[in-house]
Amino acid sequence: MIDPALPLASAGPEDRHVPAPDDPAAVPPSPPPLIIAGHGTRVNSGAEAAYELVDRVRGLLPGVRVEAGFVELTPPTIDEALGAVLADSPAAVVVPLMLGTGGHVREDIPEAIDQAKALHTSATVVRTRHLGSPRQLIEAVHERIAQARGDWPAEETDVLMVGRGCSVTEANADHVRLSRVIFESGGYHQVLSGFIQVVRPSVPDILNQYYASGSRRIVVMPHFLFTGRLDEWVRGHVARFQDAHPDAEVRVADVIGPCDQLAQVVAQRYKEGALRARTTMGSPAYLAGLLLKGRKVVVVGGGCVARRRVPKLLEAGARVHVISPELHKSLLALAEAGAITWHARDYRPHDLHDAWYVLALTDSAEANAAIVDEAESRHTFCVRADNAEAGSAWTPATGDTAGVTVAAITSHDPLRARAIRNRFLEIVSEEGL
Numbered sequence: 001m002i003d004p005a006l007p008l009a010s011a012g013p014e015d016r017h018v019p020a021p022d023d024p025a026a027v028p029p030s031p032p033p034l035i036i037a038g039h040g041t042r043v044n045s046g047a048e049a050a051y052e053l054v055d056r057v058r059g060l061l062p063g064v065r066v067e068a069g070f071v072e073l074t075p076p077t078i079d080e081a082l083g084a085v086l087a088d089s090p091a092a093v094v095v096p097l098m099l100g101t102g103g104h105v106r107e108d109i110p111e112a113i114d115q116a117k118a119l120h121t122s123a124t125v126v127r128t129r130h131l132g133s134p135r136q137l138i139e140a141v142h143e144r145i146a147q148a149r150g151d152w153p154a155e156e157t158d159v160l161m162v163g164r165g166c167s168v169t170e171a172n173a174d175h176v177r178l179s180r181v182i183f184e185s186g187g188y189h190q191v192l193s194g195f196i197q198v199v200r201p202s203v204p205d206i207l208n209q210y211y212a213s214g215s216r217r218i219v220v221m222p223h224f225l226f227t228g229r230l231d232e233w234v235r236g237h238v239a240r241f242q243d244a245h246p247d248a249e250v251r252v253a254d255v256i257g258p259c260d261q262l263a264q265v266v267a268q269r270y271k272e273g274a275l276r277a278r279t280t281m282g283s284p285a286y287l288a289g290l291l292l293k294g295r296k297v298v299v300v301g302g303g304c305v306a307r308r309r310v311p312k313l314l315e316a317g318a319r320v321h322v323i324s325p326e327l328h329k330s331l332l333a334l335a336e337a338g339a340i341t342w343h344a345r346d347y348r349p350h351d352l353h354d355a356w357y358v359l360a361l362t363d364s365a366e367a368n369a370a371i372v373d374e375a376e377s378r379h380t381f382c383v384r385a386d387n388a389e390a391g392s393a394w395t396p397a398t399g400d401t402a403g404v405t406v407a408a409i410t411s412h413d414p415l416r417a418r419a420i421r422n423r424f425l426e427i428v429s430e431e432g433l
């Protein structure tokens with residue numbers, strides 16, 4: 001039976017489906033939006049600082065939609081902010097704006113993501129690592145300590161690094177580790193850790209310990225992102241200590257604040273997450289294994305890209321015709337040996353007659369466009385080396401080992417495909433799979 005709706009003759013190039021500008025296939029996918037997942041605060045200046053940071057991150061990520069959501073106290077909530085972006089985008093990246101790995105990172109933020117995803121089930125949401133203590137934030141801490149220290153020499157200054165304190169041991173241990181890093185990289189007399197809640201030693205514990213050991217110049221560094229209640233509590237402890245010990249001097253450093261370094265770390269986390277979001281979505285290409293044995297393949301252009309691809313076509317047993325006024329040395333050797341057929345001239349219409357697969361590999365955009373047009377009209381898959389989106393096939397990075405061919409294909413990131421292919425090959429031989 002013949003479906004009357006089907007054309008009986010193959011469509012000419014003029015009938016090709018040209019994607020409309022609003023067709024999602026016509027435009028490259030936009031980068032996933034970023035949700036900065038903060039804690040929230042009752043203190044207005046803290047909330048303002050969080051939004052100042054959001055603006056700074058926007059400056060570092062042009063073209064990316066950047067929004068904020070909060071665990072509590074400051075609107076909107078993380079699931080509200082995430083839900084709003086998922087209404088317009090198939091993927092999003094959530095960066096926890098948290099220094100440590102406490103309950104917010106482990107439970108509250110994942111729960112908020114699950115809540116938003118329940119309403120957007122096909123969405124890809126990547127949650128990145130928390131901020132931790134990368135180089136930029138250590139630098140910011142040293143700057144805050146230096147500002148507070150003023151004219152005190154570093155080696156005569158004792159530093160109290162104040163962490164929030166929580167019920168997750170690893171998070172508290174990370175804070176103690178950070179103090180060690182600050183000590184070794186800052187040249188201070190001593191650096192000890194104290195906590196504002198849940199665990200000890202407390203801020204007064206350490207201040208008293210410092211005093212008892214003879215310290216009289218102490219910088220207290222509230223290791224928090226923005227001003228808020230915790231920061232106020234630290235200042236309260238210090239004021240009481242000062243009243244009781246007027247012969248000691250204690251200077252309280254500023255919190256990290258919405259500085260450039262913090263914005264850079266958030267942007268860096270976002271980029272890691274955006275890469276994973278892409279990975280989760282995969283390449284837009286459908287990967288098939290072509291059995292080319294005895295079938296005609298036309299390669300137009302005989303330069304560097306052809307030199308890389310022709311040997312693989314020959315390994316698959318294809319009858320390779322290369323059309324090109326000049327040939328790369330290694331291809332010339334293949335032509336002389338009779339392994340390929342060389343047509344020593346420019347591409348001409350009808351050159352693709354009888355071809356099963358075509359590669360447009362010239363360095364002329366006009367020639368490549370004409371080749372793709374002819375291939376389209378013949379319904380023959382065609383790679384276009386200078387403009388992948390205009391072709392109808394992409395070449396994966398491939399490699400052979402132990403009776404298997406592995407292939408990796410990305411989306412316009414051939415060097416990454418190559419690196420992944422290489423790792424695949426290593427895994428196959430290392431693990432004897």
Ligand SMILES: C[C@@]1(CC(=O)O)C2=NC(=C\c3[nH]c(c(CCC(=O)O)c3CC(=O)O)Cc3[nH]c(c(CC(=O)O)c3CCC(=O)O)/C=C3\N/C(=C\2)[C@@H](CCC(=O)O)[C@]3(C)CC(=O)O)/[C@H]1CCC(=O)O
Binds near residue numbers: 385386
């Ligand atoms: C994997 C590999 C397979 C192979 O070729 O066998 C491959 N490209 C490789 C290398 C490579 N490609 C480029 C450079 C130089 C640039 C650099 O150094 O960064 C190098 C390095 C080199 O040449 O060493 C540049 C480049 N590539 C494409 C464009 C045009 C565009 O994106 O629009 C441009 C810009 C051209 C320009 O500027 O004009 C397009 C494509 N390249 C693809 C495959 C397809 C899908 C890949 C995927 O998405 O996973 C796709 C989409 C279509 C296609 O061509 O089939 C192979 C490594 C494997 C191996 O090492 O064995």
Ligand SMILES: NC(=O)c1ccc[n+]([C@@H]2O[C@H](COP(=O)([O-])OP(=O)(O)OC[C@H]3O[C@@H](n4cnc5c(N)ncnc54)[C@H](O)[C@@H]3O)[C@@H](O)[C@H]2O)c1
Binds near residue numbers: 323345414
């Ligand atoms: N897709 C990829 O992996 C990839 C990698 C590198 C470069 N490129 C791009 O692909 C194209 C080819 O790259 P290359 O390094 O092989 O270039 P190249 O200069 O080494 O080779 C181009 C070949 O095309 C031939 N040619 C030019 N006009 C022709 C015509 N009208 N008909 C037939 N043959 C013609 C030339 O004689 C030459 O042999 C370039 O546009 C380059 O920017 C793509």
